[in-house]
Amino acid sequence: MSKVLLMVFIFVSSVTFSQETAMNASEIESFKAMVVKASQEANTIKSDFIQYKHLDFLDNDIETFGALQFKAPGLVKWEYTKPYEYSVIFKDEQLLINDGGTKNAIDIGSSKMFKKLNQLIVNSVKGDMFSDDDFNVTYFKTRNSSKAVFVPKDSKMLEYIASFELLFDTTDGAVTQVKMIEPSQDYTKIVFSNRKINTPIDDSVFTQ
Amino acid sequence: MIRFLLSSLLILTLFSCGPKIIKGLEVPVSKQNIGSPYFSDLSKDYVYKAKLDIYGNYFGGILIVKKISEVKHRVVFTTEFGSKIFDFLYDGDTFTKNFILPDLDRKIVVNTLEKDFRILITEKTDVVSQYQNSEYDVFETANSDGGNLFSENVESKQLYSIANAPNGRIKILITFNDVEENIAKKININHNNIKLSIALEYLKK
Numbered sequence: 001m002s003k004v005l006l007m008v009f010i011f012v013s014s015v016t017f018s019q020e021t022a023m024n025a026s027e028i029e030s031f032k033a034m035v036v037k038a039s040q041e042a043n044t045i046k047s048d049f050i051q052y053k054h055l056d057f058l059d060n061d062i063e064t065f066g067a068l069q070f071k072a073p074g075l076v077k078w079e080y081t082k083p084y085e086y087s088v089i090f091k092d093e094q095l096l097i098n099d100g101g102t103k104n105a106i107d108i109g110s111s112k113m114f115k116k117l118n119q120l121i122v123n124s125v126k127g128d129m130f131s132d133d134d135f136n137v138t139y140f141k142t143r144n145s146s147k148a149v150f151v152p153k154d155s156k157m158l159e160y161i162a163s164f165e166l167l168f169d170t171t172d173g174a175v176t177q178v179k180m181i182e183p184s185q186d187y188t189k190i191v192f193s194n195r196k197i198n199t200p201i202d203d204s205v206f207t208q
Numbered sequence: 209m210i211r212f213l214l215s216s217l218l219i220l221t222l223f224s225c226g227p228k229i230i231k232g233l234e235v236p237v238s239k240q241n242i243g244s245p246y247f248s249d250l251s252k253d254y255v256y257k258a259k260l261d262i263y264g265n266y267f268g269g270i271l272i273v274k275k276i277s278e279v280k281h282r283v284v285f286t287t288e289f290g291s292k293i294f295d296f297l298y299d300g301d302t303f304t305k306n307f308i309l310p311d312l313d314r315k316i317v318v319n320t321l322e323k324d325f326r327i328l329i330t331e332k333t334d335v336v337s338q339y340q341n342s343e344y345d346v347f348e349t350a351n352s353d354g355g356n357l358f359s360e361n362v363e364s365k366q367l368y369s370i371a372n373a374p375n376g377r378i379k380i381l382i383t384f385n386d387v388e389e390n391i392a393k394k395i396n397i398n399h400n401n402i403k404l405s406i407a408l409e410y411l412k413k
Contacts, residue, residue: 053290057274057282058253062411064288078289083411084257086268086288099259099268099288159310160291180290184307188290 020147023139031139031146031168038173039128045070047195051080055186068192074122075206089206090122096208103208129166146170159183226378226400229357229371231348232341242347242358243331245367246384246392247273247281256395256408258285263403269293271408273329281329296322298329324397324406327356327370327382344368 023031046069053062066080079087089096097104123129129137134157135150150164160182167177174195181187247254254273259266272284279300285293295306303322305313312318333349333356340346344359357371366387372380379401386393395408 051290053270053286055272055274055282055284057276058272059251060253062253062255062270062272080288084409088288097268099266100257102259102266102268104266182292184295186292 020140020142023141023146027141028139031141031173034173035168036128042070042197043072044198044201045195046199046201047192049190049192052189052191054189056184061189069201069205070122071201071203071206075203076122077206089208091206098208105208129164135164141170144170145176226373226381228376229373229378230341231339231346231357232344233339235338235340237335237338238345239335239347241332241334242349242360242367243333244328244370245331245390246387246395247275247329248331249390250275250277252391254391255411257411259407259409261403261405261407270411273325275329283325283329294321296325298326320399320402320404323372324380324382327372327380328395328397 046067048065048067051064051066053064055062064080064084065082066078068079069077074090076090077087078090079085085098085100087098093108095106095108097106129135129148129150134153136153138149138151140147140149146168148166148168150166152158152161152163162181162183162185165177165179165181166175167179168174169176174197175192177189177191179187179189252275256271256273258269258271260268268288270286270288270290272282272286274282276282281298283294283296283298285295287293292307292309294308294312297304297306303326305318308318333351335347336350336355337348338345339348340362343362345362345365347358347360349356349358355372355374357373358367359369359371360366361368367384369384370382371378377400379399381396381398381400383396383398384392384394385396391410393410397406397408399405
């Protein structure tokens with residue numbers, strides 16, 4: 001009986017492992033080219049999302065629902081709508097926060113870290129993070145999606161984030177999921193849906 | 209923002225006093241121990257939207273409290289985006305700081321937060337004396353910080369507030385509102401010796 005179980009385990013494991021394989025050099029090149037092209041063609045992006053906060057000691061992940069709007073070159077509105085209302089607009093050198101009616105503006109002009117954060121958010125929304133010198137990137141493919149894993153090079157950043165994982169639709173190079181994994185292995189996973197490219201977004205969206 | 213929080217906490221006005229607490233008339237002690245019942249269910253994930261006001265400056269986040277065994281609680285605070293600001297473990301009397309943002313990792317900040325959340329999660333403390341006024345039964349407990357006063361509504365017997373009041377003046381006041389099925393939907397933590405208030409609102413699943 002135990003032998004049968006072992007065989008089943010090996011079979012299941014090999015199937016599971018075979019679902020994700022590393023890309024070869026030419027696959028990486030064509031994948032990157034597709035994502036960069038999709039990113040360059042996207043002047044606006046609208047998408048809904050569900051955020052899952054996973055903490056190992058909780059019975060259930062914390063689910064938060066929201067929507068994202070992006071307008072080139074660098075306007076982003078990140079908005080949670082359920083179970084609470086909270087939005088952040090990344091605009092010029094400012095973060096405009098609206099926490100259930102309490103409004104706050106933070107000047108990020110002087111903060112290198114916030115500028116980096118802003119750039120990261122814009123680039124991860126678009127998927128184009130490959131030229132970022134701050135990460136070691138590895139690439140994987142599954143049947144339906146491609147995955148890029150970004151590991152920070154900076155030891156200080158590694159204290160907060162072990163890695164970023166971005167999942168892409170293999171057909172159009174769109175980002176479908178972002179996962180930020182902490183050194184403790186707790187993570188935040190954001191799954192995008194209803195993505196709309198190049199529908200008009202008025203600038204007034206990015207004001208408070 | 210974090211630097212401001214830190215500098216604000218450092219301007220601790222040690223000699224300022226909070227309002228006097230009204231206990232009422234002393235009555236015989238009717239129960240041996242008392243505590244907060246609102247984080248005592250092992251099967252529940254307690255998740256709150258948090259708003260902090262510190263010297264008129266404001267920031268928000270998500271507070272997660274989980275009882276992980278009979279004597280252990282995890283208290284984690286994250287940003288709305290999910291990144292951790294701090295992660296504390298309370299194991300009986302032992303306190304472990306699993307993680308805190310380096311900018312916030314100062315003794316006064318950690319001590320203040322540790323104490324606030326310990327009051328929130330402590331389920332049993334010995335009652336040393338008891339009082340009664342028109343609205344509340346007030347139970348006084350002894351601890352190293354000069355004792356806490358637990359006010360229970362006379363009619364509903366529900367815990368309404370916990371006050372840390374050394375020398376009879378309120379230093380920290382925690383109030384519980386909109387209690388349903390032993391969950392306090394709204395919790396306010398107000399400090400009188402530093403301008404710090406924390407408002408918590410329970411997030412429905």
